[in-house]
């Protein structure tokens with residue numbers, strides 16, 4: 001098994017076994033020429049920092065380190081000019097002329113920004129997701145880069161955690177599919193080509209399991225939970241050939257990930273056969289000191305011993321490893337191993353053949369923010385949006401009459417790109433107002449009013465405005481703004497209210513204890529609702545929100561996430577029906593924060609509550625339902641899809657047999673549309689407790705109005721298998737319930753028996 005995986009990875013990296021041997025021979029030959037200090041230097045990843053970007057490219061300190069061979073890679077700078085200057089220092093002025101690798105947080109696009117990853121995953125469209133990563137790689141490599149700190153594949157079941165926006169939600173199977181698509185998109189078939197770049201899977205591991213959803217917090221979970229629910233997406237990315245992986249900030253089994261030998265060596269390399277290199281997260285090696293593991297020398301030695309190869313920013317390895325070698329705490333062989341892995345990555349990227357292969361002054365103008373890339377982003381954004389509610393078929397809107405367009409995010413470019421857009425320029429984005437105005441021309445009248453601040457709370461605003469003012473506080477009073485919006489609403493046939501979160505209200509270091517729409521905007525929505533006019537809410541946000549009031553009072557709700565550069569155009573496409581929404585949420589929307597963690601693939605308790613009666617001595621809340629507001633996999637369409645009952649090709653199976661489960665899907669509405677058909681399987685009796693159901697397949701199907709199609713899934717024992725108490729992947733005979741449907745909560749089901 002391991003062999004197959006390594007081979008697949010090698011093929012994807014564009015390496016035959018021969019080429020791989022060749023690379024390792026070349027890397028070893030180079031290593032033999034290096035001094036110990038030069039080897040340690042390769043383990044050092046630094047960022048020159050903001051002030052340096054417009055100056056001498058790199059700070060004098062970093063500059064002299066590069067010349068001395070003390071830097072293996074740089075991140076945080078881009079553009080052919082800057083990267084060339086930095087690469088010159090390494091290639092022309094260091095003793096062995098070893099090129100550097102250049103990384104950046106290319107997360108959902110480089111300069112043409114795509115929707116935030118949680119939005120990308122809601123499209124369930126692996127082809128589009130792969131294409132978005134391919135475009136990101138084309139743009140980033142045109143800017144001199146060759147290493148993307150992405151995909152982020154951390155499973156998250158807690159919407160308080162701000163970084164839920166950067167991943168693919170709560171499901172390990174879907175998360176794995178997205179991880180593969182993104183890795184393939186970045187790395188292509190030939191990693192040494194000048195338009196592909198190395199992926200860095202992060203954050204290894206379990207970062208999304210932070211207690212209470214509080215950023216950087218403790219993670220503590222059973223091995224079964226890890227193997228079954230949290231680890232599969234990392235493994236899928238590695239099997240897809242990802243060249244590097246980033247360790248996470250959190251601890252695992254009471255040992256921080258960056259110094260965790262079980263994680264970085266036993267699991268990652270011995271069990272999974274990973275051959276690339278491991279980089280720490282930003283100063284995560286140093287942070288082991290605050291975790292209580294020891295001083296900088298101790299933690300740096302521990303990290304190296306554990307299997308960490310490259311130290312991001314903290315320079316603990318650079319400054320302490322020689323001492324640790326002298327004291328016998330680490331060996332030269334430990335350093336050699338890490339250094340070799342980094343050199344091999346540089347060989348794979350083709351940097352030894354041509355250190356300047358990603359540096360071409362002509363490319364930015366040709367490859368970045370092109371009309372074609374923007375068009376792809378617009379399409380991706382429309383496909384990522386999720387229609388949460390559509391009463392009286394108010395959507396799609398007609399391009400006539402008067403539309404009151406209100407809300408702090410309605411005429412706002414600043415917040416359309418979302419979190420983690422290092423190279424993205426918000427001024428290049430399209431506001432909702434601009435997109436809608438463009439779509440209607442002069443056939444409809446749009447009256448705009450801001451209506452509210454994103455937040456009225458100055459302290460909260462200061463917190464989210466660290467990267468520039470995203471949540472501004474208007475000079476007008478909240479009452480004045482609301483009055484203006486209500487006046488606009490009174491003149492209109494329909495209200496479109498664009499509300500939610502500013503870009504950095506989700507993302508790193510953006511945990512929220514209250515995940516509702518901020519109070520200022522809720523007050524606005526209530527005033528708008530009181531006008532009695534149809535109220536369409538367009539949500540811009542990076543995480544599931546609590547929307548009970550909105551769900552009850554809005555006529556329609558469109559979840560648009562942070563849609564990226566083409567935000568306004570894509571939203572207009574969906575609102576006016578040029579694109580019929582097909583997204584489905586990939587993270588459960590709770591009714592209230594008290595239900596968190598809430599996720600569809602939960603276990604049954606010994607006292608399950610069936611929702612009837614008061615439920616005394618059952619597993620429930622006194623003051624809240626057990627059900628989410630919107631379940632995993634949920635999302636509406638302008639058309640109506642009907643599912644037939646499931647047809648199983650066999651109802652009794654044995655051993656390695658397979659069956660086909662199919663449904664006839666009919667588009668019974670008036671619009672052409674796409675539906676994400678989801679396959680879930682339940683295993684009601686097993687040697688360990690299983691979740692109530694698990695996603696095992698999905699297909700995105702396109703149907704004209706009135707058209708029907710048979711949608712089939714092949715099912716084998718692989719889809720029945722799980723990690724048992726010995727952490728062995730097994731399937732156990734018995735009854736299984738096959739479910740196919742439109743969301744995790746709305747399925748057709750059929751039973752079958754599978755014998756050994």
Ligand code: BGC
Pocket residue numbers: 105149202281282508
């Ligand atoms: C984040 C990573 C990111 C790194 C470099 C860290 O704070 O956790 O996701 O790649 O910074 O910018």
